[in-house]
Amino acid sequence: MMVVILIVNSVSGDGAAMGHSQTDKAKSRQRILGVASERLRGEGLEGPGVAEIMQAAGLTHGGFYKHFGSRDELVAESLAATFDEQAAATREALATSDDPLGAFAARYTAAEHCAHPEQGCAVAALASEVARTDGPVRATYTERIAAYIQEVDALLATAGVEAGDDGARREEAVARYAMLVGGLILARAVDDPALREELLATVGERAAQR
Amino acid sequence: MMVVILIVNSVSGDGAAMGHSQTDKAKSRQRILGVASERLRGEGLEGPGVAEIMQAAGLTHGGFYKHFGSRDELVAESLAATFDEQAAATREALATSDDPLGAFAARYTAAEHCAHPEQGCAVAALASEVARTDGPVRATYTERIAAYIQEVDALLATAGVEAGDDGARREEAVARYAMLVGGLILARAVDDPALREELLATVGERAAQR
DNA sequence: TCGATAGGATGATGGTCGTCATCCTCATTG
DNA sequence: CAATGAGGATGACGACCATCATCCTATCGA
Numbered sequence: 001m002m003v004v005i006l007i008v009n010s011v012s013g014d015g016a017a018m019g020h021s022q023t024d025k026a027k028s029r030q031r032i033l034g035v036a037s038e039r040l041r042g043e044g045l046e047g048p049g050v051a052e053i054m055q056a057a058g059l060t061h062g063g064f065y066k067h068f069g070s071r072d073e074l075v076a077e078s079l080a081a082t083f084d085e086q087a088a089a090t091r092e093a094l095a096t097s098d099d100p101l102g103a104f105a106a107r108y109t110a111a112e113h114c115a116h117p118e119q120g121c122a123v124a125a126l127a128s129e130v131a132r133t134d135g136p137v138r139a140t141y142t143e144r145i146a147a148y149i150q151e152v153d154a155l156l157a158t159a160g161v162e163a164g165d166d167g168a169r170r171e172e173a174v175a176r177y178a179m180l181v182g183g184l185i186l187a188r189a190v191d192d193p194a195l196r197e198e199l200l201a202t203v204g205e206r207a208a209q210r
Numbered sequence: 211m212m213v214v215i216l217i218v219n220s221v222s223g224d225g226a227a228m229g230h231s232q233t234d235k236a237k238s239r240q241r242i243l244g245v246a247s248e249r250l251r252g253e254g255l256e257g258p259g260v261a262e263i264m265q266a267a268g269l270t271h272g273g274f275y276k277h278f279g280s281r282d283e284l285v286a287e288s289l290a291a292t293f294d295e296q297a298a299a300t301r302e303a304l305a306t307s308d309d310p311l312g313a314f315a316a317r318y319t320a321a322e323h324c325a326h327p328e329q330g331c332a333v334a335a336l337a338s339e340v341a342r343t344d345g346p347v348r349a350t351y352t353e354r355i356a357a358y359i360q361e362v363d364a365l366l367a368t369a370g371v372e373a374g375d376d377g378a379r380r381e382e383a384v385a386r387y388a389m390l391v392g393g394l395i396l397a398r399a400v401d402d403p404a405l406r407e408e409l410l411a412t413v414g415e416r417a418a419q420r
Numbered sequence: 421t422c423g424a425t426a427g428g429a430t431g432a433t434g435g436t437c438g439t440c441a442t443c444c445t446c447a448t449t450g
Numbered sequence: 451c452a453a454t455g456a457g458g459a460t461g462a463c464g465a466c467c468a469t470c471a472t473c474c475t476a477t478c479g480a
Contacts, residue, residue: 020427020476028427044342046256049467062470063428071468117341123399128338131327131398132254142401174412175389182392183384188341189333191352202384230446230457238457259437272440273458281438 029067031057036078037085041125042118045075045133076136082122083144090151101155102208108180109204114187114196123148124184152177159210176207239277241267246288247295251335252328255285255343286346292332293354300361311365312418318390319414324397324406333358334394362387369420386417 035056039048050071051061068074090104097103107113108121117125123145130141153173163169183203187196245266249258260281261271278284300314307313317323318331327335333355340351363383373379393413397406 022427022477025427042342044339047342050469051467059427060429061468062430062472065469066427123396125338127395127399128335129254131395132252132257138399138401141399142405145396145400146402146405171412171416174393174409175416178393178396178409178413179385179389180392181396182390183388185337185341185395186333186355186388186391189337189348189351190355191348192356195352195356199384199388202381203388206381206385230448232447232456235457260439261437269457270459271438272442272460275439276457 025067028057028059028063032059032064032067032074033078033081036074037082037122038118040075040078041082041120041122045126045129045137050074072135076140079122079126079137080140083140086121087147094155099159099208101159101210104152104155105176105180105204105207109183109187109200109207111197111200114184114200117188121181121184124181124188127181127185149173149177161210179203180207235277238267238269238273242269242274242277242284243288243291246284247292248328250285250288251292251330251332255336255339255347260284282345286350289332289336289347290350293350296331297357304365309369309418311362311369311420314362314365315386315390315414315417319393319397319410319417321407321410324394324410327398331391331394334391334398337391337395359383359387371420389413390417 032053036048036053039053039056050064053074054061054064064074068077090107093107094100094103113120123141127141130138149170150173153170156169156173156176157163161169161172180203183199187199190196190199242263246258246263249263249266260274263284264271264274274284278287300317303317304310304313323330333351337351340348359380360383363380366379366383366386367373371379371382390413393409397409400406400409
């Protein structure tokens with residue numbers, strides 16, 4: 001007996017078959033970066049596998065290396081892009097506020113932010129894991145943490161705090177930023193809603209104080 | 211043809227062959243817990259494999275399940291034990307100090323502590339990963355974070371801070387603890403020694419203030 | 421319009437890891 | 451002192467993962 005297997009060239013009508021044009025590739029790349037950004041923050045630096053990320057981006061795992069040289073490369077690019085997006089979103093959100101410092105603190109300590117690390121601050125989501133790495137990711141974090149501190153310093157300035165010869169405002173900025181990040185991380189680690197809300201509220205109020 | 215394989219009973223003279231007595235088992239268990247404690251803090255919740263931990267404890271991977279039902283069980287027990295040890299060590303270190311609050315803050319923000327997460331505070335080392343788990347580890351963290359905050363509150367009390375009708379001292383304790391944890395995590399994430407030291411120094415001084 | 425280039429899919433490979441079955445050896449108990 | 455129970459070692463299994471070879475096919479330049 002002879003068995004003939006015919007594989008008909010089904011252009012699977014269900015999925016939006018990925019195109020092959022340059023703009024399609026750029027879109028694919030952006031989707032991969034976006035998915036990676038969320039998954040990394042939500043599941044950790046080593047959480048999502050290449051296959052999972054590609055599937056969530058509507059692709060299969062094999063094509064990954066047409067876009068990135070390695071998983072590490074994707075992680076580095078994705079987190080750098082995440083910081084850029086978040087900085088832009090923050091700037092936009094604070095632009096219209098008459099109390100930018102308070103708005104910043106409220107945003108950061110919002111219950112929504114606490115409940116959704118995959119869409120929130122990449123520092124709070126991944127800091128303790130980044131501390132164990134070396135290379136571009138850690139370097140990016142160093143830059144962005146420094147930038148965050150300067151941002152808080154600027155917000156304190158707009159709130160009327162004098163710089164001070166002894167760098168008092170800079171100290172204040174460092175302390176408030178550390179408190180915000182620590183408070184958010186602790187609130188997320190904690191099981192008890194009451195303690196979580198206490199952490200967020202306390203830290204948020206104190207960071208907003210003028 | 212017949213092949214006969216003779217396996218001579220070599221009692222490998224090199225290694226300190228583990229005993230089989232009950233006290234030996236207890237010692238093995240303690241070694242496993244101790245190794246796991248360091249590796250988990252140093253490499254993350256999912257860092258060290260069972261085989262790595264057992265080897266570092268002077269054993270082979272197979273015997274692991276004579277001690278623990280699963281890797282998760284080891285993780286939970288190990289971290290609970292770690293908190294106990296650290297609480298005892300802290301209590302001892304602060305007992306003789308005439309400025310317990312300052313000593314606590316100095317200990318926590320010491321360069322030594324920052325450089326060796328594998329021997330330091332399990333909260334700072336693993337908080338952002340614990341936030342992604344559920345079950346006993348997260349429950350333990352919740353308890354211990356609450357205890358840490360109460361500890362800081364007690365230290366503030368010995369420093370002469372009044373409780374206040376509005377819970378001002380409790381707020382102060384929450385804020386200072388969040389700042390300490392956040393500062394340490396950020397200092398570890400950061401690549402630049404100057405920024406790292408600034409974070410530790412600023413946060414340490416402010417947490418010690420009376 | 422045709423051929424080269426490259427995006428995407430499929431499948432394989434080598435490595436790692438948690439878990440467990442099995443066996444050997446010793447401590448323990450009667 | 452013999453028999454039983456258990457600690458520990460060896461090896462294997464299945465799952466998962468990053469990476470890459472290969473093929474198909476659509477785009478794009480000539």
